[in-house]
Amino acid sequence: MGANGHPHVMAYYFKQWLGFEMPFHRHDATEIMYTIQGYCEIEIQSQPSHTEKVALKKGEFIIINANVAHRLLVDEANPCRMLNVEFRFIPNKGVFPSIQQLAAEDDLLFALLASEAPYLVLRDGDEVYHIMKSLVLELDKAANKSDLMVQLLITQLLIRIARVWRETVNSGEAQSERYVKISMEYLHQNYDRDIQVKDIAGAVNLHPGYLQRIFKSLTGQTLMAYLTGIRMEKAKMLLLETDVPISDICDYIGVGSRQYFHMLFKDYTGLTPTDFRKSMYAEKRNYPERS
Incomplete structure (x- = not known):
């Protein structure tokens, strides 16, 4: 002043x-x-x-x-x-x-x-x-x-x-922390759907731009980057623990395009989904479970 x-x-x-x-x-x-x-x-x-x-x-x-x-x-x-x-x-x-x-x-x-x-x-x-x-x-x-x-x-x-x-x-x-927590819960529950920022903002009754700002401020990530992290971790789990075909995994995690899924996964892990599954299978063979 x-x-x-x-x-x-x-x-x-x-x-x-x-x-x-x-x-x-x-x-x-x-x-x-x-x-x-x-x-x-x-x-x-x-x-x-x-x-x-x-x-x-x-x-x-x-x-x-x-x-x-x-x-x-x-x-x-x-x-x-x-x-x-x-x-x-x-x-x-x-x-x-x-x-x-x-x-x-x-x-x-x-x-x-x-x-x-x-x-x-x-x-x-x-x-x-x-x-x-x-x-x-x-x-x-x-x-x-x-x-x-x-x-x-x-x-x-x-x-x-x-x-x-x-x-x-x-x-x-305090309210911002609550909005961010609710947003995270929404993303964990709906990662398999096609989600846009406006959908997340609607779930917490906030303007999309404002929610983006407080989410980035408190987490260091954008909403969509956080969502991508959830999806890629779920993809890793499916590749490692299930026999779901790689071509179908994008549908399980809400990524509509297989090509886009492959690009996101390689950016996230450094490996293609195929190479990741092969490497994980190789590790399991090299380290058999003890009886």
Whole structure:
């Protein structure tokens, strides 16, 4: 967030949006967009050639870093009520500790301020909303507002967001492990079928691209590489322990093409299926079972 000094609120408002397409824009303030009711989408252009779309439902909010291009999209059939707060950091004034001093005493706040992510999407348990609302009501007092109260509230807001972020990360890591485990079980149970990534993603109710990312992150393999490993190990077992004809083994392991099976097997073992079976038979003859 480029935190330096005190957080200072530049703009804030409640707004009911309906059938609205905001043009891409950027500003030198960090923006928090909180969905109070309804549904909306935010498009983020973190790089000139890269645009991402984020959906926000009731109780969800997004923090967009300063100078990141973005725009709001609201469908006519789905109105959206939001609370927005924009702030940036200004030089210290008064006796209230700087954000750096506070972050030095709170590891989660420090991590949030140090994050270089262009945006974060989080789900609230109402605490963030209540702090934002209290901040806006205090700012609305104009001449009667307390600068100290404003600093306390915006600092409390950032600390609370930092905690929500950490809880989300921790929960996401545990959930990712669960999705990967279910995906592995699905592959072990269905390797004999024609499987595509979308089928695995459907089994765990995730977007295929997201499942691919978390699977690769946690296992070091792609989904299809993991599936190929299962199939090749099953093929090795069939070649070694059964008399199933090599020409039929591809059907047992879900590889439709015999030529493709031979290519995969040689890449995996360094041997053709025929050579593998012969070598295994030779080993059995050389090492007879003891009675």
